[in-house]
Amino acid sequence: MSEALKVLTANDLAGGQVVFLSEAGWSDRYADAVIFDDAAAADAALEAARAATLTLADPYLIDVAAVDGLPVPTSYRERIRALGPTIHPDMGPQADGGVLVHALQQARGAARSSGRLGLIRRK
Numbered sequence: 001m002s003e004a005l006k007v008l009t010a011n012d013l014a015g016g017q018v019v020f021l022s023e024a025g026w027s028d029r030y031a032d033a034v035i036f037d038d039a040a041a042a043d044a045a046l047e048a049a050r051a052a053t054l055t056l057a058d059p060y061l062i063d064v065a066a067v068d069g070l071p072v073p074t075s076y077r078e079r080i081r082a083l084g085p086t087i088h089p090d091m092g093p094q095a096d097g098g099v100l101v102h103a104l105q106q107a108r109g110a111a112r113s114s115g116r117l118g119l120i121r122r123k
Contacts, residue, residue: 005071006042007033008049009081010059017055018081026056030082035064035071070083 008021012028019026027033036042042061049059062078064071073079076089 004039004101005064005066006036006039006061007057007064007071007073008036008042008045009062009078010049010053010056013055013057020082021049021059033071036061 007030009018010026011017012019012026017028020030021027022029022032022034024032034045036045045100046059046061049056053059063074065073065074073082
C-alpha cells in the first residue's frame with residue numbers, strides 16, 4: 001500500500017449528521033466507512049458525491065492512518081466528527097463502543113488536518 005488512506009465524509013443536510021461513504025451508501029457510523037487506498041478511486045468517489053447529491057453539504061476526503069491495524073483519522077477534528085458530541089460521551093457513535101471507537105478515543109495526533117501524527121498529546 002503505497003498510497004495514503006482516505007475516507008469520504010460530508011454532512012447530511014436533512015439532520016446535520018456527519019456521514020461517511022460506505023459500501024451501502026452514506027452512513028452515520030465511521031466504522032462503516034469505505035477506506036480508499038487508491039488516490040484515483042478516492043478522487044472519483046469524491047467527484048461522484050459532489051455531482052450526484054443535493055442532500056449533502058461539502059463532501060471531502062480525510063486522511064486516515066492505520067493505528068494498531070485500525071483506520072483512524074489523522075486529524076483531531078475528524079476524530080471528533082467520527083465520535084460524536086464531545087460533551088456527551090453517552091451519545092452519538094461513541095456510545096456504541098467497540099474496538100474502533102476505542103482506537104479513535106485513544107488516538108493522538110494533529111490538531112489540524114496536516115496529517116502529522118504525534119504533534120499534540122491528550123492528557
